[in-house]
Structure formats: structure tokens, C-alpha cells
Amino acid sequence: MKELLKKLCDAHGASGYEDNVAEIIKNELSKYSDEVVKDRLGNVIAKKGSGNPVIMIAAHMDEIGFVVKHIDKKGYIWFITIGGFYEPAIFGTRIVIHTEKGNVIGVVGSRPPHLMEEEERKRPIKKKELYIDVGAKNKEDAEALGIKIGDSITFDQEMKFLPNGFVTGKAIDDRAGCVALIELMKHLDEFKGTVYAVATVQEEVGLKGAKVSAFKIKPEVGIVLDTGLAGGCPGIKEQETDAKSGKGPVITYIEAGGRGLIADPLLNKWLIKVAEENNIPVQLEVMDSGMTDGAIMNITGEGIPTTSISIPSKNIHSPVEICNIRDIENAVKLVVYAIKKGVPF
Numbered sequence: 568m569k570e571l572l573k574k575l576c577d578a579h580g581a582s583g584y585e586d587n588v589a590e591i592i593k594n595e596l597s598k599y600s601d602e603v604v605k606d607r608l609g610n611v612i613a614k615k616g617s618g619n620p621v622i623m624i625a626a627h628m629d630e631i632g633f634v635v636k637h638i639d640k641k642g643y644i645w646f647i648t649i650g651g652f653y654e655p656a657i658f659g660t661r662i663v664i665h666t667e668k669g670n671v672i673g674v675v676g677s678r679p680p681h682l683m684e685e686e687e688r689k690r691p692i693k694k695k696e697l698y699i700d701v702g703a704k705n706k707e708d709a710e711a712l713g714i715k716i717g718d719s720i721t722f723d724q725e726m727k728f729l730p731n732g733f734v735t736g737k738a739i740d741d742r743a744g745c746v747a748l749i750e751l752m753k754h755l756d757e758f759k760g761t762v763y764a765v766a767t768v769q770e771e772v773g774l775k776g777a778k779v780s781a782f783k784i785k786p787e788v789g790i791v792l793d794t795g796l797a798g799g800c801p802g803i804k805e806q807e808t809d810a811k812s813g814k815g816p817v818i819t820y821i822e823a824g825g826r827g828l829i830a831d832p833l834l835n836k837w838l839i840k841v842a843e844e845n846n847i848p849v850q851l852e853v854m855d856s857g858m859t860d861g862a863i864m865n866i867t868g869e870g871i872p873t874t875s876i877s878i879p880s881k882n883i884h885s886p887v888e889i890c891n892i893r894d895i896e897n898a899v900k901l902v903v904y905a906i907k908k909g910v911p912f
């Protein structure tokens with residue numbers, strides 16, 4: 568599982584440009600499913616079993632990234648962001664521009680602090696001040712490398728293994744969920760009904776893939792596997808989140824103060840019972856901000872009772888996200904045992 572996580576995190580797929588990641592996930596899912604298809608938006612949908620209940624499990628495969636907006640005369644690349652960023656954290660990162668001619672490496676630069684006035688230095692850098700340097704001599708040179716408006720850009724950051732089960736890299740949000748999705752299909756046998764494992768597109772930009780796939784599948788139960796905030800590190804108060812990385816997957820009750828998913832209470836009771844019965848560590852969470860695919864699945868069609876399980880992650884939405892492999896393993900166990908036990912309605 569560690570190798571698959573690394574393979575998926577190191578693959579590139581910003582929202583709307585998920586093809587490379589989709590290919591890997593489709594190949595993996597086809598080993599453990601009865602049927603795998605890609606829908607019109609690019610969602611990868613794997614099916615296993617038949618009859619009722621119909622359960623849809625979703626994990627998004629897109630990652631936050633950038634898109635080329637403008638190439639200036641000097642050959643610098645200007646970009647827009649795709650997904651939620653803390654803007655000052657973009658400066659100083661190494662990125663990959665995905666062009667028709669292949670990958671081009673660049674770095675995100677800005678005006679040096681040495682030249683800044685006192686006031687300027689005190690305020691955080693804004694994304695509009697940031698540009699990408701690919702080592703081009705001028706615009707024509709940059710274009711000769713294959714770079715053009717609309718090219719997708721992602722962080723150039725290889726996943727590394729840390730002690731105690733921790734890993735760090737880009738796109739752990741939500742390739743950690745994608746790995747769990749693949750692993751649970753691998754371990755699912757002898758259950759009642761149909762399970763659809765869906766790797767969704769464009770979650771980071773408005774939960775779009777989940778909306779169309781849930782509409783197509785019309786499941787009776789929805790489960791989302793995503794990453795969530797991990798506390799227990801500097802800068803996060805205990806009352807802001809109880810969830811800690813390495814202490815188990817997190818069962819969410821409420822997202823974004825109720826504007827996101829309000830999880831179905833019966834589904835959460837079911838998951839907690841399964842965790843108790845099988846000695847699986849889980850944590851509970853109520854969130855005042857942040858949403859998952861569950862928010863849209865829940866209100867698709869005639870309404871789908873949905874819940875969300877998250878892998879607590881540190882430094883979320885940065886090139887140095889951290890999660891713990893054990894939390895992914897326990898999320899897989901939780902969902903597999905829950906489905907074998909049977910949905911509560």
C-alpha cells in the first residue's frame with residue numbers, strides 16, 4: 568500500500584487535468600472490480616457485486632495546482648491557482664508545467680526581500696506577485712519548451728517516508744483516500760448489494776465529479792474518503808480540532824458549520840459500532856469549515872444518506888502534507904467491516 572500511495576502522490580493531476588492519475592487508479596481498480604468505466608467528466612467508476620443496497624464510496628483524485636495564464640516578454644510564466652491555497656506558501660516551491668511536449672520544471676519566484684520597503688516586507692506575499700521561472704531567455708524560448716496558456720501546473724515534490732508510519736508529499740489530499748478506495752475494493756468479498764468505488768474529478772473546485780457520478784449511480788448510501796485537518800501540532804488549538812494524525816480515521820458529523828455535509832446519524836452510529844466491535848481506532852469531528860464530496864452527494868437526486876471518513880493530515884493544501892499510513896489502513900478496515908456487516912437501513 569505504501570508503494571501505491573507514493574505512486575499516486577507522485578503522479579500529477581490538478582483539478583480538470585486528472586488523466587494521468589485516473590489511468591493509474593483505473594488499472595488498479597480493474598484488478599478488484601467486476602467493471603470499471605470512466606464517465607464523461609473523467610470520474611473513474613468501479614462496480615462490484617449486484618442488487619441492493621447500492622453503496623457509493625467516493626475519493627477525489629484531483630489535487631490543488633495552477634494553470635498558465637500569461638507568458639511575458641522576458642519568458643516568465645504567470646498563473647492562476649486552482650483550489651484553495653495559503654498564498655504566501657506558494658513562493659519558493661518547485662513546480663512542473665505539463666506541456667504537450669512534456670514536463671517543464673520551474674520555480675515560483677517573487678521580488679527579493681532585500682529590495683522591499685519595511686511595510687512591504689511585513690505583509691504576506693500575494694499570488695498576483697508570484698511568477699514562474701523556467702530558465703527561459705524570453706517568451707519565444709518559453710514557448711519553444713512547449714509552454715502555452717492553459718497548461719496545468721502542479722508541485723514538483725516526491726513523496727518521502729518518515730518514521731512512525733508518517734509520510735510527506737504533495738496531493739496526499741486526496742490520494743490517501745484513493746489508496747483507501749482501491750484497497751477496500753481489494754478486500755471486499757462476501758457482502759450484500761453493490762459497491763461503487765468512485766475516484767472523482769474536480770473536488771477542489773466545487774465537488775463537481777461527485778455530483779454527476781452520484782446522479783448516475785443513485786446510491787442508497789454514500790461514503791466519502793477524504794483527508795481532513797490534523798491537530799496536535801503547533802498553531803492548532805485543541806478546541807479547534809481533536810483529530811490527530813496516526814490516531815485513527817475521523818468520522819465527521821458536520822462540515823462547514825452545516826453548510827457542508829451533515830452526516831446521516833444512523834450511518835455514523837453504524838460506523839462507530841463497527842469500529843468498537845473490531846477494535847478499530849476512530850476519532851470524531853465536527854467542522855466549522857471545509858467540505859468534501861459528501862456535501863454534494865447528500866443532496867443529489869432525491870437525497871442520499873451520506874457520511875464522511877477522513878484521514879487526518881498536517882500541512883494540508885501544501886507541497887509538504889503529512890499523513891499516517893496506519894490511518895489509511897484503519898479507514899479501509901472500517902469500511903470493509905461496515906459493508907460486510909450491512910448498512911443500517
Ligand SMILES: [Zn+2]
Nearest residue numbers: 740741793794
Ligand atoms: Zn480533499
